[in-house]
Amino acid sequence: xxxxxxxxxxxxxxxxxxxxxxxxxxxxxxxxxxxxxxxxxxxxxxxxxxxxxxxxxxxxxxxxxxxxxxxxxxxxxxxxxxxxxxxxxxxxxxxxxxxxxxxxxxxxxxxxxxxxxxxxxxxxxxxxxxxxxxxxxxxxxxxxxxxxxxxxxxxxxxxxxxxxxxxxxxxxxxxxxxxxxxxxxxxxxxxxxxxxxxxxxxxxxxxxxxxxxxxxxxxxxxxxxxxxxxxxxxxxxxxxxxxxxxxxxxxxxxxxxxxxxxxxxxxxxxxxxxxxxxxxxxxxxxxxxxxxxxxxxxxxxxxxxxxxxxxxxxxxxxxxxxxxxxxxxxxxx
Ligand code: G3H
Ligand code: 13P
Ligand code: ZN
Numbered sequence: 579x580x581x582x583x584x585x586x587x588x589x590x591x592x593x594x595x596x597x598x599x600x601x602x603x604x605x606x607x608x609x610x611x612x613x614x615x616x617x618x619x620x621x622x623x624x625x626x627x628x629x630x631x632x633x634x635x636x637x638x639x640x641x642x643x644x645x646x647x648x649x650x651x652x653x654x655x656x657x658x659x660x661x662x663x664x665x666x667x668x669x670x671x672x673x674x675x676x677x678x679x680x681x682x683x684x685x686x687x688x689x690x691x692x693x694x695x696x697x698x699x700x701x702x703x704x705x706x707x708x709x710x711x712x713x714x715x716x717x718x719x720x721x722x723x724x725x726x727x728x729x730x731x732x733x734x735x736x737x738x739x740x741x742x743x744x745x746x747x748x749x750x751x752x753x754x755x756x757x758x759x760x761x762x763x764x765x766x767x768x769x770x771x772x773x774x775x776x777x778x779x780x781x782x783x784x785x786x787x788x789x790x791x792x793x794x795x796x797x798x799x800x801x802x803x804x805x806x807x808x809x810x811x812x813x814x815x816x817x818x819x820x821x822x823x824x825x826x827x828x829x830x831x832x833x834x835x836x837x838x839x840x841x842x843x844x845x846x847x848x849x850x851x852x853x854x855x856x857x858x859x860x861x862x863x864x865x866x867x868x869x870x871x872x873x874x875x876x877x878x879x880x881x882x883x884x885x886x887x888x889x890x891x892x893x894x895x896x897x898x899x900x901x902x903x904x905x906x907x908x909x910x911x
Pocket of ligand 1: 608634635636637672673768769857858
């Protein structure tokens, strides 16, 4: 048993309480490799923003849970080295799909876990979430649960259509499970294709897709039922068109990739939404930078020469999200 406290990590309790009160949201960035982690920590340290490092099932398969956990421990030390005296870094399991996975993360130094029972029948979701909460809370590890279904890919679960969270269920769910935060479905989805072209309109000037608005009425109804309760938004990448353009201009093929407009995330961040999940935007930044180097310098074969620019572009992206979208800068001085 390793306690996250010994590693210098924090759970989400204080982070979320302050974020709701202060009208901002904590960035939850997924990481799978060293360059992403370096970029996240540099961005958070420079802006003094609390940050959640997320490890998905895919990341655990790709990079190994043990290695990722030691990397997060290293990240705390790296943050201090960068001059961030009291880093507020949470290590979070993203989309845990069983009690065993959540337990293994709690036992091994994660400070927060998500149990995603959203694809289960309601009562089964409650039973599984409650079991995880009872275990995790013994060690002061916070638990995120999910109610409602996001369209798109959720790790290995693929849903054709989203089912918005039913506000009438949230009080019963939160009370009976004891979860610390709740991910809800209001129209966001995972990946770089969040909306089908037929769900969008097209900007006549640019020809780009304009997505439909998120269901803020559902969010408002949830907040009315659970005043001050921490709400989480998954699938919140904006799919920056400048990255899509660089990718497409340098041999890539991402036609009609579209995300959540930043002004909608800004609005959400001011509400009880206190954790906003971003993964795809970082993948796009990485890929755009690498494709550009390969196109400009076909003779390049030193990974540092293309992973370095990728890391720089991701850092720029993370800082932009922190300062201009989520408003979490200078909240962990
Ligand atoms: O929830 C989805 C995240 O973007 C993680 O995706 O399972 O491909 O690592 P992944
Ligand atoms: P994006 O695919 O929109 O980046 O969402 C990531 C996410 O929700 C991770 O859990
Ligand atoms: Zn997610």
